[in-house]
Amino acid sequence: MKPVVLAGGTGSRLWPKSRAALPKQFLSLTSDNTMLQDTIVRLNGTKAQSPIFICNDAHRFLVAEQLRQKDIQHGGILLEPVGRNTAPAIALAALHATMNGEDPVLLVLAADHLIKDEPAFHSAIEKAEKLAGQGKLVTFGIVPDQPHTGYGYIKAGSGLADGFEVAEFVEKPALETAKGYVDSGDYYWNSGMFMFKASRYLQELEKYSPEMLDVCKRAIDTEIPDLDFIRVDHDIFATCPDDSIDYAVMEKTDSAAMVPLDAQWSDVGSWTSLWETAEKDENGNVSVGDTILENTKNSYVNAEQRLVSVIGLEDVIVVETKDAVMVAHKDDAQSIKNVVNKLKAEKRPEFQFHREVFRPWGSYDSIDNGARFQVKRITVKPGEKLSVQMHHHRAEHWIVVSGSANVTIDDKTTLVTENQSVYIPIGAVHALENPGKIQLELIEVQSGAYLGEDDIVRFSDRYGRVAK
Known part of the structure; x- marks a missing residue:
């Protein structure tokens, strides 16, 4: 059995925590692990092999880093050059899994579900694996505990030995x-999790969506290894039909089966669902972080950076991050998506990035800025190096506060240690590397007429961010 983990999506209804550059599957929302990590960790004790992951290009280093943190071995990280929904993504995984003549049973999972x-x-899983071995395309039907209008439903048909x-x-x-x-007892929530032999999925896809399968075959025939990742042809895959596995295959095949699942499942699709699934205090409140709640009931309060106090309110959601605060009534939590759409339309950075932005080499946090200056706290992991680059419009001053840095300016490299600083003038070709065994932390002060992230000319980069 080989898990296939779908790690795409933006989780916009969980803004301001979930953002385009750091969506909910990469956040710790329901445990100390991220949701992606929990998706794999909960398979401990099963016969699962190394999982295949599918994500978009922008999130590739997040996936790799979070697997590294848990020492999780993978069977490939496939990069979708453009989003084309679940049916093509699973087709890429099935084709990749069968490349060496193998035909594993695939367990298709979303990276952002909660299963308690x-x-x-x-x-x-054991029951589904038996059905998959008989050629069935199995879906997991969640035993409903309420008449939910946010999920699709599956009606159970004739009984099988295991479903x-x-x-x-x-x-x-x-x-x-x-x-x-719900009252009938014949209907289950559609979980979006599946199990089938790789070959059976490809057979049914060829029967019902042959054009999609053809495009996926041609795109992955030219797969290109890139560090930990596998790239498929952008131009070919961009021509692929956009469709979900439900519409493309499951609703059409005569081999669909369902295994009931009663495991305290949630797709964590909104802040309200997080409140519903979390442990509550005597007033029905869920609080995370530094909070003080007074005369407040049935509410969800999440504080990331500052003390958050809520007084005299009921059925509200309050979420604070370093750069945004969101307050909503629980009954109107779905409207958060409208706010996100406005941020996107106005091209505000809060749509895509947090104040702290993660990169393959570490992270940076924009802690202050003005008309002609910006201050960042930069963290570089041991042994990592930023790209060799230059800026047309800004100079930079780096002050090392922890660790040590190899700083290259033009043709000269200098070791800069704690409490030392270095100046990089406008137009200088420069690079920053952490040669030590501990994290490098420094303060960067930028000054100039334009401070945008797009004022970076890269000359070389170990993370594949320079066009070849």
């Missing part, structure tokens, strides 16, 4: 319809 009852999950035939997939229903589904 792991033994129940493992039991469902059910799928009688019908239905779209997200109105509330009264959802109540009828």
